[in-house]
Amino acid sequence: MAKVKPFKAVRPTRALVGLVASRPYQSYTVDERDSRMDYNPFTFLHIVNPGYKYDQVITGEERYKLVRNRYLEFKEEGIFITDDKPSFYVYKIVNRHNQVFNGIIAATSAEDYERDVIKKHEDTIELREETFKTYLKTVGFNAEPVLLTYPDNAIIADIIKKTQKKHAEFEFSMTYRDTHYLWKVNDDAIIKIIQDEFENMKTVYIADGHHRSASSYLLYKEEKEKNPSHNGNESYNFFMSYLIPESDLVIHSFNRLIKDLNHLTKEEFLIKLDANFRIQNRGVIPYSPSKQHHFTMYLDGEFYSLYLRKTNYEFKTSLDELDAQILYKTILKPILGISDLRNDNRIDYAHTHGTDEIVNMKASIDSGEYKVGFGMCDASISQMKQIADDGLKMPPKSTYILPKLRSGITIYEF
Numbered sequence: 001m002a003k004v005k006p007f008k009a010v011r012p013t014r015a016l017v018g019l020v021a022s023r024p025y026q027s028y029t030v031d032e033r034d035s036r037m038d039y040n041p042f043t044f045l046h047i048v049n050p051g052y053k054y055d056q057v058i059t060g061e062e063r064y065k066l067v068r069n070r071y072l073e074f075k076e077e078g079i080f081i082t083d084d085k086p087s088f089y090v091y092k093i094v095n096r097h098n099q100v101f102n103g104i105i106a107a108t109s110a111e112d113y114e115r116d117v118i119k120k121h122e123d124t125i126e127l128r129e130e131t132f133k134t135y136l137k138t139v140g141f142n143a144e145p146v147l148l149t150y151p152d153n154a155i156i157a158d159i160i161k162k163t164q165k166k167h168a169e170f171e172f173s174m175t176y177r178d179t180h181y182l183w184k185v186n187d188d189a190i191i192k193i194i195q196d197e198f199e200n201m202k203t204v205y206i207a208d209g210h211h212r213s214a215s216s217y218l219l220y221k222e223e224k225e226k227n228p229s230h231n232g233n234e235s236y237n238f239f240m241s242y243l244i245p246e247s248d249l250v251i252h253s254f255n256r257l258i259k260d261l262n263h264l265t266k267e268e269f270l271i272k273l274d275a276n277f278r279i280q281n282r283g284v285i286p287y288s289p290s291k292q293h294h295f296t297m298y299l300d301g302e303f304y305s306l307y308l309r310k311t312n313y314e315f316k317t318s319l320d321e322l323d324a325q326i327l328y329k330t331i332l333k334p335i336l337g338i339s340d341l342r343n344d345n346r347i348d349y350a351h352t353h354g355t356d357e358i359v360n361m362k363a364s365i366d367s368g369e370y371k372v373g374f375g376m377c378d379a380s381i382s383q384m385k386q387i388a389d390d391g392l393k394m395p396p397k398s399t400y401i402l403p404k405l406r407s408g409i410t411i412y413e414f
Helices: 030-039 050-054 060-076 110-114 126-139 154-163 188-199 210-226 266-273 323-332 357-366 381-389
Strands: 010-012 080-082 088-094 100-109 146-150 170-173 179-185 204-208 238-245 250-252 254-258 277-283 294-299 302-308 347-351 372-376 400-402
Touching: 030 050, 050 060, 060 080, 060 126, 088 154, 100 110, 100 154, 110 210, 126 210, 146 210, 154 179, 154 188, 179 188, 204 210, 204 381, 210 238, 254 323, 254 357, 266 277, 294 357, 323 372, 347 357, 357 372
Parallel strands: 146 238
Antiparallel strands: 010 080, 088 100, 088 179, 100 238, 146 204, 170 179, 250 400, 254 347, 254 372, 277 302, 294 302, 294 372
């Protein structure tokens, strides 16, 4: 039974929202960030990179306090306004590939996260959880929603459709060529219907934002323990999420790029692969797998197709069916000696959103930076859900999920 709650969003004015909204801080190169901050005094990047004002790199809690200061300055200057009534926010994104995403921005429950009503499919890193918890505690807001997905629901879909016939609070495009629309839903009767529909859902699933949700949960636990008057309605009990139906979610994969063959020659490596795969040399013609358990490999100027020998591989759990796990268990760990997929500097990842992913993998390897690359089919939403339902966790970078959300469009304070 998922709990969602309307909230009074802090958000940019209609005139400035297109200038304020930004991609996540880490998605920019240093030059990109500097360029945007040089020419745009309203970008949210000025809030999350407060040292730019002083031409200094500032880290840790000192940075967090300055983030808080910059945020308050944006409010004082009228760049941000606060809605006067708790609302849900219908949010629509049309990306540069004309993919359309429709959903609802709401406050979601940290207790649901604790009770596994909000399900996870990826492991998180404890240090990152604690670091971001400290950040949240200091700055006092969520500026980028966690992406959650729920089973398609006709009643919620109808509310979204009817809401979108009204005049939007926001309608703006960004230089990345994505267009954003936002509508407020503050009618008490409609709010009640939305809450009831989510209350009837046994589970919802984290699609993107595992560390943000984990950190919000840690903050909730800490604040709850030190508050003798805790009643469950305090703002720290919730974190901001964008909830979209499963049919809107788009999942891509990541290619794996490996820097060496673990002291093996090309011939020795291919012989070891043969134990678990049927191998076909495709020459210089790019090959993309068309079904689960088929892989592409690019090595020494040639493409190969790898078909899993299923008689040699045991499917014991839902995780064992996942291609990213198969690649890890049959090649990356036993042959290439890569056990720690997060921290081994011999492996890098390149997402496959776009038409040139195979060409880009080839170029990276031909440059000499990497020795071999692997590609796979995209995981499905049913696989993601089943792995989460079974309490298992996918390997890192198993999914590249759309939509990608912007920071600073709606802000949840606590």
